[in-house]
Amino acid sequence: MSSWQPDPTFYPSARLAADAPKETLAYVATFDPTRQMPDELAVVDVNPGSPDYGTILNRIPMPNKGDELHHFGWNACSSHLCPNAPHPHSERRYLVVPGLRSSRIHILDTKPDPRRPSIVRVLEPDEVAKKSGYTRPHTIHCGPQGIYVVSLANAQGEAPGGIFLMDHDTFDIRGRWEIDRGPQELAYDAWWHLGYDTLVSSEWGLPATFENGLVPEVLLGGKYGHRLHFWDLNTRKHKQTIDFGEENQLVFELRPAHDPTKAHGFVNSVISLKDLSASIWTWYRDGDKWAARKVIEIPAEPADPALLPPFLKGFGAVPPLVTDIALSLDDRFLYVACWGTGEMRRYDVSDPHRPELVGSVRVGGIASRASHPAAGGAPLNGGPQMVEVSRDGSRVYFTNSLYGAIDDQFYPDGINGWMVKLDAGASSGLAFDPEFYLEWPKTHRPHQIRLEGGDASSDSYCYP
Template identity: 25%
Template sequence: MPRIRATPSVALAAPLCAALLLSMGPAFADETCQSPYMAKITGVEDFVYVWTLGVEGLGDGSDKLVTVDARENSPTFGKPIHASSVGGRHEAHHGGFTDDRRQFWAAGLSDSKIFIFDVAADPAKPRLVKVIDDFVEKSGGAAGPHGAYALPGRMLIPSLSNRDGTGRAALVEYSNEGAYVATHWLPTDAAPGGARIEAKADGYGYDARVLPRRNVMLTSSFTGRENYMRPLGDLMKDGEAMKRFGQTMVLWDFHTRQPRTVLNVPGVPLEIRWAWGPHHSYAFTSTALTSKLWLVHEDEGGAWRAKEVADIGNPAMLPVPVDISLSADDRTLFVDTFMDGTTRVFDVSDPHKPRQIYEKTIGAQLNMVSQSWDGQRIYYTSSLLANWDKIGPENEQFLKAYSWNGKELISRFAIDFTAERLGRPHMMAFGAASLYTD
């Protein structure tokens, strides 16, 4: 039976932490994109939690956290077995577990609500226990909470926007109990906060990830509410609006939460994935509008640099890279592209010279990818944003599961979320049925 291995809610000595994670690699089942501060699942995941956008006329029409049975010996394997509705549609987007993994925090982009689910009491049936509905007020004007990233005893909430709907964003901290702690605004040209600026500081935000042993946090950039809530077709015809997208990543001093360097990364860098190796001081991101793979790395002199390292598909065709997943051994990177519904696998054993080794069309549209720590199971979802998903027959809404043998993806199961009247599946997280014990 899978178990939850508790991780101390304090920053571990980095070399010890990294060595521990890697030495136990094959035993872990958890996603490779998780926070290093978070408790990890050992054994094979029992459930996949899917944060799902509601669709008018499908079921109750509300956003919901859907539990999918991933136990291969179960009579309901590969099927949705529970849905915890939050009431209404809030543009369900990203979320994450607290460091002790007892709660799952899920964010709504449209009205800045954060929904907190108890997953410890019954992991097969997460239960909504709290709603944070004053995020904008408490944060001092941040809006559009993008997700939740576990820190020791706290949750880090990157925002995409602010109360004015523009792009300047913030990092907002809450306690695990849901109490507001602090707001850290992203640097701009007018308010750099002491950061060195390579080209410009646009203030946009998106993802936030920490490399504890180097005391650094990296953030990426997207766009403001005035853009991400518009229909994609209208937005792409608006030349001025298309200029209002992120072109930067920020390297922060993690302990002080002070920005150190604003890196020039044009083309809208989205998801950030730090390497796990104890001597690997680098991260990958992909740029949505230029279809490039970027490496952010520490050079021999201790300075942090960002550089393009590979094309993703044909950039001229605008495949729109969205999500990426780095394997636990830092050797392979899965990259999803929304417009052509394709996942590509890159050999990144030399992070400065990635090379594509495989590709597969998953569906008419494709968004997120979650990979198990042992690298043997891969999960995909389809929805990007309610106003950006395709229409008509190409509006496929699915969760698909595959096995990966190092050479090809082999189908395990697929769920049509429209046929199941559940909505638009966005992000995924893994769950376990065992008690939360050491």
């Protein structure tokens, strides 16, 4: 009998993952918006029984300045238990942390001390561009074939963006993932339906249209991303495009069902040019094709123009700006972060075509500046942005910064960073944990969160 055992944090199904031990640590990518200091990976204590609960235990600085750390992930996860995965004995050990602005990729080892990860390799921008053909790495997902890196631009910083693969053990770049990209040009996120051999990708824009902030002419001209792309996961060929229409700008975060027998998922469109609303769409199988329909629309909220940034004064309203969503492992609850209005919403999506709003809290917001129970009534800025859900679905964590240059367009007084935890009831409701309000060090802003041992948006599963 082999002595090799799969990593104990790999789970055949989402149901088994939900029964796993509770997380005690969160890893948070943080950046210096002035680019005067190195960005950092922060380690946060999320164990309620710890004397350090709700505090930063360690801050690991990157070797350079100006990376703008973004959506990072694990080198390996539960998808490595799939029948077609050639490496079931990998470890969930390393964090793969990309710099969206620098195109640098950092590898951090969380062993032997998970509270103090160490940088073991840095892939420099020249190596990334030369070996992958891409720059601006945005999203990291571990999959059955290795580490997938969604990048927003080619080696020259232009279209097309796309996906490249890295080895999950050596972190060497294997090369471009796509064999035939069809009409796909823009990139943002990618995830898959392992039970349907399908990869889905979404769209943002090219570096020239976001690195110094959103460009009003591009936004109002409907020129940011507004399409989903469907690919054959094994042949790596483009199969289908669904266009949400130019009015639905910035089609971002993909959250496919965790149960591999279910052929649906959710994606957010950040803003509608028609009325500044935000929307959630579900994609699903319709015969032998994929289809999508809008299932949630969140309206803009009227506001005194005196409270609005120059970007919005002419509209007299605050758009919700839904910039992130998260789907619980049981596929029952969708969490929707409204970065503009400062609201975190919880929907029951048991029927993915008829979501029901079952919880809401407010903190921050462009006009409302809602406080937190632990903030002493002080007005807070930023709003719910990157959201992460525990494996058992009872804890929701989020931070308040989107992207340095865009933060300043909507919150021109500068964002003071914070991280918040909510408690989610079994069937409805959302409530602040009054013991967990983490005011971020003023030099940095917090962005993506990953939970120890995996979370609701880190893993994919091959078994129902």
